[in-house]
Amino acid sequence: MKRKDIIKLARKDFEKAWAETGKLLKKPHHDMEYPRLRFKIGKPHILYDTIWRLRDAYLKLGFDEVVNPVFIDEEHIYKQFGPEAPAILDRCFYLAGLPRPDIGLGLEKINEIRKLDVKIDDKKIDNLKEVFRSYKKGILAGDDLVMEVSSALDVSDETGLRVLERVFPEIKDLKPIPTKNTLRSHMTSGWFITLEYLHDKCKLPLKLFSIDRCFRREQREDSSHLMTYYSASCVIADEEVALDVGKAVSESLLEHFGFSKFKFLPDEKKSKYYIPGTQTEVYGYHPKLREWVEIATFGLYSPIALSKYGVDKDVMNLGLGVERLAMILAGENDIREMVYPQIYKEWELSDRELASMLRINLYPVTEDGRRLMEKIIDVWRKHGNEPSPCSFTVYDGEFLGKNVNVEAVEVEENTRLLGPAANNRIFIYDGNILGVPEEEKLDTKLIKEARKKGIDTGIAYMDALAAEAAYKIEEMVVTGSDAVKVRSAIARSLSDLNLRLDKVGMRYITSKNKVIDLRGPTFSTIKARIK
Known part of the structure; x- marks a missing residue:
């Protein structure tokens, strides 16, 4: 059955x-079965790299890590x-849950x-009633x-x-009922709860840190605002x-990321959970950026x-937005593109990534075959x-x-024994796959750039x-054939040259209106026979 x-x-x-x-589940190729599958090192996300470095910095400064309530x-x-x-709660997400309905089992539903x-029968009816009772009570x-x-x-x-x-639509038609629980909109709301339980149970000074998600009901998400x-x-x-102490912690924390100079300015927001006159914005000067940026409060x-x-x-x-710091370190200017590049960022493959997706299709399997391939090239x-x-x-x-x-x-x-294009080499340049001739006099403008920069x-x-x-x-030897002739003439496509490009690479080139230009006369013939 097809997916559609x-x-x-x-x-x-x-x-x-x-x-x-x-x-639809297919048996994998023998080479891909566990434990033969070989994994390469994965690519980390800049956001979690920054979190890891922040954790390292806090721990080195002597802070203990905790998880605050969400x-x-x-x-x-x-x-x-x-x-x-009330104004703060306007920015909070309230939680809701589906009620557990009373599910009746009358004669009409039994007939359905x-x-x-x-x-x-009666026994099954009793069993079903017990299931619905357990569901209502939250046991099930x-x-x-x-x-x-x-x-x-x-x-x-x-x-x-x-x-x-079909028989119990009351389950499908349930509507969520809101509670008075909210998702944490700022870490401070969790800190007060944690401090309530720890302030008199630990040796002073108490130094704690937490790096975790917060949720804020923004009117919309844009280049500088996300809802989480x-x-x-x-x-x-x-x-x-x-x-x-806030200044000292700020400086020590941000020096870990290469910031060299700092300045502190009064924050005009004046949150009521701070003592008046103490809420302070932290600005750091980053040598690579050559500018002052607001980092923390x-x-x-x-x-x-x-x-x-x-x-x-x-x-x-002290509070610091991880995404803000990561954007500064990575030189990004759109928070959506940085956090969700798979959704918001324009699809880009580097020439090196494209090169890794291009490979020779039919390739000798045996050591004898690979030696023969080298002899053919030598001749x-x-x-x-x-x-x-x-x-x-x-x-x-x-x-x-x-x-x-x-x-x-x-x-x-x-x-001649070989066509003039047989010596061409394949270059990747600006998303294009190009056949580059040995003689520079044959170069087009694109080929010249590929030769220099590709x-x-x-x-x-x-x-x-x-x-x-x-x-x-x-293949001739294994199948028992007596002879084989392998002939190439004019190269027009990847398959004409015994090449294969990964589907992702082909999709990228097509979507970006790039070209695969491997045209050229190759005119080569190899004959083999079993004597």
Whole structure:
């Protein structure tokens, strides 16, 4: 069944379509089966690289790592912000959940179940009622409901799902009901809860840090705002904490990333959980950027907010947006492109990446075959310009247990053993795949630039053609054939040169209106026979 048919079937009968997808699973090629699969080192994301470096910096500064609560009841926002809380809650995501409905099992629904060709008796009815009671009470998890309904009716999961869909629409029609729980919109809301439990249980000074996600209900996401971001935040709690501690931590933390000079300016936002006059913006000068950039904010927590959590210590808090720092370090100017490059960033493949996707298609498998390939190349290089008709012995002797004769020939008159393009080399330049001739006088403008600035793949036309010839001579011996002739004439495409480009590379070149220009006369012939 084709994938498009699976999608169509899913609209009618999801469970049946889901079962059909199991038939799409293919047995992997022998070389790709575990444990033969070889993994290469992966490419990290700049955001998580920055998080790792921040963790390293905090730990080296003597801070202990904690995980702050993510789910914050709105009462905490009121305790921290006071009268300002409603405005802050406007930026918070409230959580909602689906209610557990009372599911009745009257005579009408029992008859509907029978219409689905389900044999039902009093015992099965009692079993089904017990399943729905357990579901209502929260004893039974929602993702187990289909399995338990199927078990109660003694039917397949496919039939059980059909019963739920068609007989009990009250489950499908459930509407979420909001709670007073919010997703953490700023790390401070979690710090107060953590400090409530730790401030009098640890030796002072208490130095903690946490790097984790926050969620903010922005009106829209743009080049500088996302609805979820990482905050790299810390607190220092002690009997007395001076504001200058925030400056010292800022400098020590950011020196880890190459910032050399700092300045501190009063923050005009004046959040109510800070003591008035202590909220401070941190600017750092980065030598590579040659400019001052805002990096972090720190301040001393307000005694009013702290007292509501029973904390009688001074607390300095510093917060740093990880995405902001990562953008500065990477030279990015759009936060969406940096965090979600697969969605927002224009698709780009480097010439080196394209080069890694191009390979010789048919290639000799055996050691004998690879040696023969090299002999073919040697003969072509030595005699390629010999006038025709001509013939040169490539190899005469034992090959894979057979006595084989291999000749490089050209029977036509007034030409040469090889066509002039056989010596061309393949370059990748600006997303184009180009055949570059040996003679510079044949260069076009694009070829000239490719020769100077492009990536040389190391593949000459004759390399790929010799590989094909050696492969087919191997094939001749293995299949028991008596002779084989491998001929190339005019190269127009990758396949004419025994080359293969990964589908991703081909899709990229097509989408970017780039070119694959490998045109040229190769005119090569290899004959082989078993003597």
